[in-house]
Amino acid sequence: MTPSSALFRRSSRAANALVFAASLLVTPIALSASAGAQSLGYAPVRQSAFPSDAALTPEARDAEAGVLPERLRRAVVQFATSEAAGTVIIDTGNTALYYVLGQGRAIRYGVGVGREGFTWSGVQSISRKAEWPDWYPPAEMIKRQPYLPRFIAGGPGNPLGARAMYLGSSEYRIHGTNDPSTIGKFVSSGCIRMTNEDVTDLFGRVNVGTKVVVLPKNAPVLARGSDTRTTISVRPAPPRPQAAATTLPSGQQAIRLNVSSVN
Template identity: 45%
Template sequence: MRLLAILVATLLLSAVPSDAQVYAPYDGYDDYGGYGYDEPYSPYLPPPIYEPRPRYRNLAPNRAPITRSTGSIVIVTGQHALYYTTPWGEQYVYPIAVGREGKQWYGTTRVVSKKEHPEWRPTSSMRQKNPKLPAVVKPGPNNPLGTRAIYLADGLLRIHGTNDPSSIGTNASSGCFRMYRQDVEELYEMVQPGTQVIVHR
């Protein structure tokens, strides 16, 4: 009789799910040096409706010659879009912010250098208009250049991240081209100095 009772109890226990195997969602992703998980500067998250790494093929305008060793970048200001064609012909398109009216530049240039976690140094004219601007803004969540900067040949224009992702898709900058953090970090890894950059209206 005791054996039967033990068997019945064993069957009942095995049929009832145990709460010990139910785990709450893990939310400890912000334990890495005070930053969010995969998010070195917390304000950089794109809107939830945005897919940060679109890989659209064959969308780049056919106005940019492809340099086989470096690829090419075409920026279409009116579309708020940056098209990158890799040296092997794969094409990417990214949404960007462009310069405000009167601050837009058009023409052909090239990438001269790249910088991870760049400092931002406001120009003298910017500081004259806004004396509260510091001489240098160090890397961090207040840096308007974000986590990556790609410098163009004229020395002042850049393709870079932003501390204001809501500006993407608008005319908002002083002439530079802003990108979502995930996008500029991806482009940064692919683009090399010497890459041709063509900016259209």
């Protein structure tokens, strides 16, 4: 072996040793970074994966802002009915309440109504009005949900909201809500709920004794009256309900105390 060959071999072994040592230094760092990312449960995400505000639909933006859809907003609409001016008509199937103005017009409000098994229909009258009412869960409701409080004082946190109009001697009411996102839905135990702004407006228009007609959920389809060009035909008021119609129906369903199905 020549001196030059031995020198070359020693140089190669030294270079290989340096490469191996460098790999020992780099590998733990890379492994540590990878393990850290995995332990935190994230992975690199491209910025374009997040939607911009422009990508949201108008309906989605309204929902985020708590704005009701057009069909649930208070509006004066054309409304053909044989009921007298001052009557309240509730279209359960379309989650709408109409205050009859007369001369073919009515004020339409969006409402929340009874969930499955808790809707009802018939004719009642307003027997009492209350501002920022206290809430005493009825015995039937406590029987279904024993964990409910027996009393909640009136105020912004009360499920009955800013105003309540009691219907006859039943447990049903037209009232406000502390969760306007439930308007337009079938969520209550039979009461008719409105936004606090809308229930305050209606409260100022009706009196004790005002007639309230509640149409069944499966009533013939009615036009929804999105503007004053729409005509809505309402059939004559049905006869007064039987006793069962004014009794809270039975059922075992869990509820959320502050909003969804307490009334």
